[in-house]
Amino acid sequence: MFSVPAIPTDRLPELLRRMPKAELHMHIEGSLEPELIFALGQRNHISLPYASVEDLRQAYAFTNLQSFLDIYYAGASVLIHEQDFYDMAWAYLRKAAAENVLRTEMFFDPQTHTARGVSMETVIKGLHRACVDAQAQLGVSAALILCFLRHLSEEEAFETLEQALPFRDYFIGVGLDSSELGHPPEKFAKVFERCRNLGLHLVAHAGEEGPPAYVWSALDVLKVERIDHGVQSSKDPALMQRLAKDRIALTVCPLSNQKLCVFPNLGDHNLGALLDAGLMATVNSDDPAYFGGYMNANFVQTFAATGLNAAHAYALARNSFEASFIDAAAKRAFADRVDAVFESVASGV
Ligand code: ADE
Ligand code: ZN
Numbered sequence: 011m012f013s014v015p016a017i018p019t020d021r022l023p024e025l026l027r028r029m030p031k032a033e034l035h036m037h038i039e040g041s042l043e044p045e046l047i048f049a050l051g052q053r054n055h056i057s058l059p060y061a062s063v064e065d066l067r068q069a070y071a072f073t074n075l076q077s078f079l080d081i082y083y084a085g086a087s088v089l090i091h092e093q094d095f096y097d098m099a100w101a102y103l104r105k106a107a108a109e110n111v112l113r114t115e116m117f118f119d120p121q122t123h124t125a126r127g128v129s130m131e132t133v134i135k136g137l138h139r140a141c142v143d144a145q146a147q148l149g150v151s152a153a154l155i156l157c158f159l160r161h162l163s164e165e166e167a168f169e170t171l172e173q174a175l176p177f178r179d180y181f182i183g184v185g186l187d188s189s190e191l192g193h194p195p196e197k198f199a200k201v202f203e204r205c206r207n208l209g210l211h212l213v214a215h216a217g218e219e220g221p222p223a224y225v226w227s228a229l230d231v232l233k234v235e236r237i238d239h240g241v242q243s244s245k246d247p248a249l250m251q252r253l254a255k256d257r258i259a260l261t262v263c264p265l266s267n268q269k270l271c272v273f274p275n276l277g278d279h280n281l282g283a284l285l286d287a288g289l290m291a292t293v294n295s296d297d298p299a300y301f302g303g304y305m306n307a308n309f310v311q312t313f314a315a316t317g318l319n320a321a322h323a324y325a326l327a328r329n330s331f332e333a334s335f336i337d338a339a340a341k342r343a344f345a346d347r348v349d350a351v352f353e354s355v356a357s358g359v
Pocket of ligand 2: 035037238
């Protein structure tokens with residue numbers, strides 16, 4: 011059993027940056043930086059309702075999830091060709107590699123694109139090619155999770171699944187995202203059952219803005235393996251016990267929660283409380299181009315604001331690989347790499 015070495019507080023930022031980590035909750039369309047949105051808009055002759063990169067950035071003042079989603083879907087309208095999807099994913103994967111993200115399971119929202127006449131094949135092939143190149147050129151293990159948009163119908167989710175099945179080998183699972191309130195998980199019970207029978211991994215956003223009841227139904231009706239966000243779970247002690255007992259991972263996104271006013275003050279975030287209650291919490295960037303930071307910014311700013319320590323950092327790094335959809339041997343190998351970095355930072359190397 012590895013015992014976490016003592017690491018002084020002033021060396022925490024270095025530790026957080028250097029430690030190997032997995033990212034389990036990021037929307038690839040949320041990695042589109044304003045500069046790339048404008049470059050792709052020009053390349054594809056799509057005009058944007060913003061005069062400049064700065065003008066677009068100025069619009070990133072969100073009051074809740076929906077106020078963000080409206081701008082996020084508008085930004086994704088510049089993606090037309092397979093190369094656009096590749097370029098977007100490649101830009102993210104290079105940043106991930108630079109931040110010691112060794113494994114990433116990236117969400118994508120095909121309905122945002124197929125609704126505009128972009129084919130499923132264009133979307134998936136561009137993203138998949140970037141995943142293949144990430145392993146070969148960056149040493150990053152990358153996989154895709156197809157998300158259904160929950161503000162649309164279950165019938166439309168079924169149609170999306172059918173369109174994606176010719177590319178079944180290019181994605182490892184399905185998720186559920188977009189506007190949470192008023193669209194409970196059980197709305198998608200049948201399509202998730204079908205995905206489970208297909209052997210796909212299952213995750214769902216629940217308890218971001220929505221109540222603990224949505225987390226319960228994501229677990230008991232959809233039978234998901236991880237909960238995306240899940241921070242509202244702390245309002246329900248019985249749910250906290252269930253999550254701890256079944257070792258259900260929560261893919262927490264602190265800067266997202268701050269920017270969407272779930273925890274307007276980062277210092278009030280409940281990440282430490284979730285970890286201290288024995289839950290398998292992880293840290294993730296959600297939509298890094300919109301929320302002011304990629305993985306390491308999420309770690310460094312959250313630790314500084316909430317006073318988390320090296321033992322929390324160790325739990326988060328180990329949880330991220332444990333909760334990922336890789337095989338047991340790969341999990342062990344990544345865990346060994348986490349231990350080695352903690353040893354070396356502790357010994358001043
Ligand atoms: N799509 C992109 N980011 C999202 C979030 N934080 N919640 C729900 N849907 C999303
Ligand atoms: Zn999300």
